[in-house]
Amino acid sequence: MSQILKGMRVVESSAFVAVPLAGMTLAQMGAEVIRFDRIGGGLDHTRWPVAPNGQSLFWDGLNKGKKSIAVDMKSAQGKELITRIVTAPGEDAGLFITNLAVKGWLDHASLSQHRADMITVTLTGDRQGHPQVDYTVNPSLGIPHMTGPEGYADPVAHALPAWDVAAGQMVVSALLAAERNRLRRGTGQDVTFSLKDVAAATIGHLGLIAEAALTGKARGKSGNALYGAYGQDFVCSDGKRIMVIGLTERQWLGLVRMTGTEAAMARLADCTGRDLCDEGARFALRHDITGILKPWFAVRPSKVAGQECDKAGVTWSQFRSIPEALAEDPDLSEDNPMFRVLNHPGVGRYPVPGSPLNFSGYARTDPVPAPALGAHTEEILGDVVGLSDTEIAGLFDAGIVQSAAPRRSCRTAA
């Protein structure tokens, strides 16, 4: 049951997606991850989606396999406890990740006074330190402007917190890089970056900033078309919609052969003077190409069309809702070794993902559910801080710490 990061201890102070995801990714690779929260739970303790009983499925999803301690951090004693947990000795400890504004007692300089080789990774909203979320970063960088149906006037938001997800994975990389460096040089590291910089760098890496700077033009919306080559959605005879990809030359030629549209494509190339083996020409002529391909899909049920795609080596998929995907796709079931169906008391059974990563030297381990808030308070105070049972009892009596608090279904009113 050993895993590749076994022995590493990471402490996390976080809310919402990025850093919780980072901590969970490390936990699913075998690290001991301690998340600490204020008593009653942090900002994301009731975040939607929620189960019918009100419990946050979001919190349960992003805190799997962690240890949880709940501490009154307004008290001096609470601050001292947290400092001792974060800076506890151990070659593979002294690792702290956070996306909460931690100025003062929890910042890198303060922690380094307790442990000189401390590694801290801090994610902020923007580089000035203000809060930002995907919902604000995207509009400011032009993403909703280029999302949505062709001709639709208004900006359209992504449904996924994509930058949060990417930033969370970068917290993991940054931590591992800094720890690699510490192992060789013995030095700590204060790593900082922002969600907005992750987004700005990524759109630069994808060529979008260069495109805007060189052409001065905003990329228009292109609906469900694959940008810059060919890829389009088609409605089949059973009313189901599938996505078909002609990105590479092999995929494109396979698509043309499969649909028997060689002659029509040759006529289109002749009329327009464009070579359809040039991926850019396929994008420019996508509406004509779609017009040629449409009848083939319109007379075939989606299942048959998909089977033909498989035979022809054409990359494709079916559009569906998440419940439909859950019902139909073995990749979201225990047929996929990444998933295990777990029972969550009071909530129900559902498939829970482990890490997508397969390491040849380590057998896959089953995903471990999220702890109840404070479930490991006692254990951590004993094992990590080294307190006696009497000292721990005193902290509980004084209300400085809390164990396994009942889940709240919603925040109390202000």
Place this chain on the structure above:
Amino acid sequence: MSQILKGMRVVESSAFVAVPLAGMTLAQMGAEVIRFDRIGGGLDHTRWPVAPNGQSLFWDGLNKGKKSIAVDMKSAQGKELITRIVTAPGEDAGLFITNLAVKGWLDHASLSQHRADMITVTLTGDRQGHPQVDYTVNPSLGIPHMTGPEGYADPVAHALPAWDVAAGQMVVSALLAAERNRLRRGTGQDVTFSLKDVAAATIGHLGLIAEAALTGKARGKSGNALYGAYGQDFVCSDGKRIMVIGLTERQWLGLVRMTGTEAAMARLADCTGRDLCDEGARFALRHDITGILKPWFAVRPSKVAGQECDKAGVTWSQFRSIPEALAEDPDLSEDNPMFRVLNHPGVGRYPVPGSPLNFSGYARTDPVPAPALGAHTEEILGDVVGLSDTEIAGLFDAGIVQSAAPRRSCRTAA
């Protein structure tokens, strides 16, 4: 000019986003990254967006700071050269990342015969090894189904290859975790994972699979609204659109105070019997809330509304296109130390991002442009493979390798 991963050598065989992004991320952290391609360039060598002269801005964006070698891999000599580059000795070498189907001479088992502690990270499309792209993964997992304006019937695609970006960062984490393990135990590692599993795991982590399993219902489209709490776009008196966030209680109460809508919100709470400090109630009542807030934004120019938000501690941003963002936002200029405006001969000048990560122990280094295809062929054959000048000349004469090929503006017809 040293960087945190200096001394590490990674070899990359790739196309498109995920693995090129992973290699570039490692290069921007100081690793020596060698990307090898077939003569004439790989599948992504002309990928859009392209510059007015036809050069791929996508390729230039995702291969910054790497070394490039072009080799005829159909020849036995070419295969041997690549094997020697990938498995070359060095404590910090023997690291290979790929998203191309490498069965046979380039797979982990074959490479391990040349270097027993070889680390290989392979990203496939799905867990069965088939090609998949964001454009197919998203429909199959229900993302376009929940994206787009409320009431819009058809699925709406994301404009960003979000899974590719996340998977690329996971290639980095997986490589660093495997190398950390090798440093301690001396063992190599064959790491495999798939784009679709990254997506499936992530929607699970975000609670979307649990939600679908427990309710059986598909999450509907919610336009530009923030899901599960309050956040909405508003058109200001100058016609510009801004996004305003009331996710946390602090943001929400700030928004109500700023707009002076306390009484109206109290009436809404009374009429509905809901507590607006419950984030879920804010989402359920978002249309009513938006109706109450709208007049405040409608009479203020976006600049004034933004200033008020800043004063009130309300998180917000402005909708704009990428060219507008480039013109207006200092975060996309050299005011942001992450960006440098570089001149690309034959293409033009534009802001180029370095790594978003700031390591306290290492000064930020300027981004390095992508190489021309094959620009380092000679250097790599000499320094890494250890060939003599005569041997290298022989390889060029035989057409087994190519140096600094002229950029192609489009693929030749099949």
